[in-house]
Amino acid sequence: VELASNLDEPLELAVLPDRSVLIIERKGAIKLFKPASNELSLVTVLPVFHGLEDGLLGLVADPDFAQNNQIFLFYSPVDKEPKQRVSRFTFKEGKLDQTSEKIIIEIPVQRQECCHSAGSLAFGPDRNLYIAVGDNTNPHNPGYYNSIDERKGRENWDAQRTAGNTNDLRGKILRVKPEPNGSYTIPEDNLFPKNGTKGKPEIYAMGCRNPYRVNVDQKTGFVYWGDVGQNTENNPARGPVSYDEFHQAKSPGFFGWPYIAGNNQPYTDFDFETNVNGPFYNPLRPVNKSPNNTGDTILPPAQPAFIWYSYDESKEFKNMGTGGKSPIMGPVFYSGLIKQPTSTTKFPEYYNGKLFIAEWMRDWINVVSMDNAGNLVSIERFMPSSKFEHPIDLEFGPDGSLYVLEYGTAWFAQNKNSRLVRIEYNKGNRPPVAQIKADKLVGALPLTVNFSAVNSFDYDKEDKLTYRWILDAGKGTKAQGAQVKHVYTKPGTYQVVLQATDNQGNSSSKTLTIEAGNEKPRANLQFTGNQTFYWPGKPISYQAKVTDKEDGTLGKGISP
Structure with a gap:
């Protein structure tokens, strides 16, 4: 069911308890779809810096929204000091109270170079807030290999200073516990100790490039995210081909970037100053020797991706498709957690415990089946006869229907085919679709x-x-x-x-x-002389002829 269309760079959605849907757009617009009126309206436009890949990037409703009317936004404030910000707001009766803002956390960034802002938000079953932050690094090095350019003046091309840095919040999945007063505390079992002696205590997962859409299994607490990979040329001497990845974290860890990709395939320590190819990195003991690193040199062992794939048909995983790639992580469905258990549109038990993933470039949604330990069993195409227009966010609503936000065809643009849809389960026989x-x-x-x-x-x-x-x-x-x-x-x-x-x-x-009762008029142009090419600057002779069955011709019933 199409709920809204013609959106301007929609990025994330939140389904509220009454089945209203909040949508954020990158340039700062917050919109609300109301099912009662079946209308989409503008709530407000949040002032944001939306150059590069920044803007209004993340949205999640508080797990207790029905009681506290609180939402969380990840955005790029218009500020002298470049930063990303996660704040809590009160959203009540269709209005965002901007004076209610409580700044939860701010993340210093650079805005001289593109790319990788990420910005997704999710809550876990323990009420911890997960924050996906991109590596804030220019990826456009020659050959598009891993971003480890250590030359002076190229600091913003070196992801070792962010994703590979234990003392930096970028290129990470952060986990914090929001407190009622707007502050946050650190959970007991993040990657590094609370005292910060080994690294930033907010870090849950490090080694992320552009983690797009973080989701948390609401029963197991496993953390899932898609990571948009490098466009690496195929050169085994430098490392693996370009992989995009879906990650599963059963516990905190280091997930490879910019040293390791896929199922722990290492890149080499390439010297951009001398063009000398160094040794391959060791996945079991990655070492960050970059002059731009402000954290520990020895990093935790790399964790392999849950699913990895390149441009061609995957040999390891079915139904991944081919071509361009940008992974979007979706939710894990649990029938027992649906807040409206009698809903007639609720997804069936078949999908219980299954993970939904999407592909922004390939326009598909897949369903991942896992065993009780969370190990991958199979991947199947969801609604294989349907084409999604760059799906960018997925969320199950309180009715058990799947809400999908589609970005549309063109990058950084308002697309007519961008839309919000609700996918409902139709139990039993489905009606036909009439076409004339x-x-x-x-x-x-x-x-x-x-x-x-x-x-x-x-x-x-x-x-x-x-x-x-x-x-x-x-x-x-x-x-x-x-x-x-x-x-x-x-x-x-x-x-x-x-x-x-x-x-x-x-x-x-x-x-x-x-x-x-009225035939369409017929119009044509009759050219004199050559009709296959023209000479610039020389006039062309032609005559317009219009005939209409009821009204005549030009000059005879039809005024020129």
Whole structure:
């Protein structure tokens, strides 16, 4: 069910207890879809810096939103000191109280170079807040290999200063416990001790490049995120091919970037100053010797990706597709956690405990089955006959339906095909989809029109369809069959209705308008002389001719 469309860079959504949906757009707009009115409205525009990949990037509702009306936003403030900020706000009765802002955490960044802002937010079952932060590093080095350029003046091209730095919050998944007064505390079992002696205590996972969409299993507490990979040229002497990754963290750890990719395949320690290729990094004992590193030199052992894939067909995982790649992590579905258990649109038990993942470039959603320990069992395509327009966020609502935010075709643009949809489970037989084709929509009398229903279809492939037509609604001329012909002898506007019915009795209708009594005018240009090419600056002679069956020609019934 399409709820809204024509959005301007939608990034993240939050489904509220009443099934209203908050949407954020990168340039700062916050919008609200209300199911009661079936309308999308603008709540406010938050002032943000939206250059590079920054902006209003993350949104999550407090787990106790029904009681406290609090939401959390990850955004790039318009400030002299470049930073990312996560704040708590009160959202009540369709309004965002900006005076209620409580700044939870601020993350210093640089804005001289693109890229990788990430910005996703999620709560775990323990009420801890997870914050996905990009490595804030320019990836466009020659060959698009791992970002380890240590040359002076190229600090912002070196992800060792961020993702590989235990003393920096960028290129990480952070985990904090928001407190009622707007501060936060550190959970007991993050990656580093609370006293900060080994690294920033907020860090849960490090070694992330551009972690896009973090999600937390609401039963196991496992943390999931997609990480957009490097566009590496295929050169085994420098390391693995370009991998994008879906990660699963059962506990805190280091997840490789910028030293390791995929299933712990190492890059080499390449010297950009001398162009000398050094040894491969050791996944069991990664060492950060960058002059831009302000943290520990010896890093935790690298953890392999849960799923990894490149441009070609994956040999390890099914249904990943081919081409460009940008992984989007979705939720794990649990039927027992749905707040409206009697909902008729709730996903079935088949999906219980399964992980939903999406691909922004390849326009698919997949379902990952796991065993009781969280190990991958299989990957299957979800709604394989449907094409999603760059899915960028997925969330189950209190009704058990899946809400999907689609970014649309073009980057950094308002796309007509961007949209918010709700995917509902239809138990049992599904109604067919009626589709009409007509060889003429407008014409002079007598107007003969050939109608066809052959493009109608039913998602239940075994169902047989029958077709009933009303060829001039209001007058009751009827017909049956997949293809029919009708002659209109009187001028007027006619509504043609097709009803497609399956053998279970379910049906749907489609309406088409026919305008009878006036033929379309015909216009053409007649050129004198050469008609295949022209000479710049020289005039071209042509004559416009227009004829209309009812009104005549130019100068004879039709004014020039």
